[in-house]
Amino acid sequence: MRTALVIGTGLIGTSIALALTSRGVRVHLQDHDPEQALTAAALGAGDTAPAEEPVDLAVVAVPPAHIAATLAAADARGAARAYLDVGSVKGGPRRELVAAGFDLARYVGTHPMSGRERSGPLAATADLFEGRAWALTPTPETDTEVLNLALELVALCRAVPVVMDADAHDRAVALVSHTPQLLSSLVAARLTAAEESAVRLCGQGIRDVTRIAASDPAMWIDILSANPGPVADILAEVAEDLDATVRALRALASTDAEEHADGAAGVASLLRRGNAGRRRVPGKHGAAPAAYETVAVLISDRPGELARIFADAGAAGVNVEDVRIEHATGQQAGLVQLMVDPGAAPVLSTALRERGWSIRA
Incomplete structure (x- = not known):
């Protein structure tokens, strides 16, 4: 070309x-x-x-x-x-x-x-x-x-x-792209009327779930207008799961032992299905998902801190497989979560402590 x-x-x-x-x-x-x-x-x-x-x-x-x-x-x-x-x-x-x-x-x-x-x-x-x-x-x-x-x-x-195949592609993106966008927006929309005290409790979980809710609405109207059927089909299935989960949670609040047990079983079933689905998401380089261990390190919000922690991890001979940052509310600090091979986690923790980093459990 x-x-x-x-x-x-x-x-x-x-x-x-x-x-x-x-x-x-x-x-x-x-x-x-x-x-x-x-x-x-x-x-x-x-x-x-x-x-x-x-x-x-x-x-x-x-x-x-x-x-x-x-x-x-x-x-x-x-x-x-x-x-x-x-x-x-x-x-x-x-x-x-x-x-x-x-x-x-x-x-x-x-x-x-x-x-x-x-x-x-x-x-x-x-x-x-x-x-x-x-x-x-x-x-x-x-x-x-x-x-x-x-x-x-x-x-x-x-x-x-x-x-x-083209139609198989459209069904696939409805599942892995278009529906997640709408679900992220649905969760984020709940925050618009939330009390300020509730919003201040937002942690990494809500940030992860709502990240793509920041996308351009006009762009997504164009996308969804071209693939409404498959997305609606998947959302209908999600709606059935939501109805079942609501019933299970209502039962979980019951004082009747049998009803409470049924509710717990329903919620547990959903969580296990979620575990199984998450395991099917491709991991690093498209390979099967790997089990990493997290080393959480307290880090200040200053220029060069991330570079220093990565350099110290490299000096310890440890490859960082993935990284996440959880910012502290109201403080100029946060937790850097370094995902590493389980066998390397103790080595990394020891090395970072020796270099002055604060490791959190």
Whole structure:
């Protein structure tokens, strides 16, 4: 791939463009908002000058409702030899293209499973997709050269290709992306009317659950409008679980021993199912989840403290597998939770204590 056209210079489009330009591909940028395209160009994502001849690959990074029309318009002017989109929904746009008579041989639908709570070109980074899954949904009509260009794009963005059927993709993202967004928003919405004293008790759990609730509502309306059926189906199943859990909790409050036991069994069943589902979430580098031990270290909110603790862990010969920070309420301090191999936890704890760190149980 020598040349590419990125249509849509939001977070995803600009991040793709940055990754491609950093690896020697000449990228042309296009957006319905010329100022946004100029912003992406100023960041080094490419240039806004039209290509003098068809590019190798056109990447359509627009909301799902506009994918088919954007692809058709680009093809009508002969913009590229091959086309792909990076929308979060695949089945609907493909059916619209078929209805419009688009040549599916020169197109493949894709979806990089990466994003941020912020949107727009200023939130873009060239490494946004590194190590992340990138779904590709070729059809029997997809030309081999087009699929190879799509795979090359994924490789240049240092993502991991996953080939699947378009409708299976839409059901999958409804489960692992779209429904979690709504559930996060539902939990966060409970905080709007909460007493200030309750909000001040927020800990890491509520921060984890509500992190993606900060996402742009307009963007999510576009996404959910393109995949409402599968999301509604999953939410209906969640609603059944919620009803059962409410009944179990009411029973748990009962003074009747048998009813109380039934309630406890119902809640325990849900928690065990949650444990089982969590174990299926891929771990580091996509491997099976590993069991780590946490070493919690008190850390002050000063420049260089994180760098110092990582340096001390490295000096102890311990690899930190994951890290979380739990900020203390009303204090300029917090707990850094270092997840390490269980066998390395005692070594790390001892080494950090010897270097003056306060280890918390």
